[in-house]
Amino acid sequence: xxxxxxxxxxxxxxxxxxxxxxxxxxxxxxxxxxxxxxxxxxxxxxxxxxxxxxxxxxxxxxxxxxxxxxxxxxxxxxxxxxxxxxxxxxxxxxxxxxxxxxxxxxxxxxxxxxxxxx
Numbered sequence: 001x002x003x004x005x006x007x008x009x010x011x012x013x014x015x016x017x018x019x020x021x022x023x024x025x026x027x028x029x030x031x032x033x034x035x036x037x038x039x040x041x042x043x044x045x046x047x048x049x050x051x052x053x054x055x056x057x058x059x060x061x062x063x064x065x066x067x068x069x070x071x072x073x074x075x076x077x078x079x080x081x082x083x084x085x086x087x088x089x090x091x092x093x094x095x096x097x098x099x100x101x102x103x104x105x106x107x108x109x110x111x112x113x114x115x116x117x118x
Contacts, residue, residue, distance in 0.1 A: 006105050007052060010045035010067070013098055017041030017074070020087065020095065028086050037077040043070045044102060057113060064110050071103040 021034040021041075044067045051063035075096055082092030 006048050006102070006109060007045070009098075009102055009105065010048045013102055014042040014045040016095065016098070020091075024081065024086050030086055033077060033081055033084070033086065037074065037081065040070045040073040040077060041099075043067070044074065048106075057116070061110055061113050064106055064113065068103060068106040068110065071099055071106065075099045075103070 017038060018041075021038045025031055025034050047063045047067040047070065051060050051067070054060035054063055078092055078096050078099060081087055082089055082096070
């Protein structure tokens with residue numbers, strides 16, 4: 001697995017979060033949950049991007065670990081929005097699946113980086 005796959009997927013996911021949050025805010029006039037989702041959902045890719053220019057292996061692992069934490073927070077907000085019926089369940093489940101895919105990619109990348117650091 002290359003870092004480019006995670007970069008591409010996290011960027012695409014962040015863009016999807018921007019569109020989703022905009023749609024929910026426009027339709028439901030809901031801004032608190034969407035603001036939280038926007039922050040965490042776009043932070044995943046931002047930290048992955050920062051990791052690509054890490055100054056050390058430790059810094060690289062740290063940035064990816066922050067991205068991993070953000071996937072967990074993002075999944076929480078996605079589930080909350082879904083269960084509050086602010087967006088359709090199939091659409092939200094698709095976003096949750098993509099978020100989980102990113103989470104597993106990040107876990108694998110962090111493990112690899114830690115093993116290479118030994």
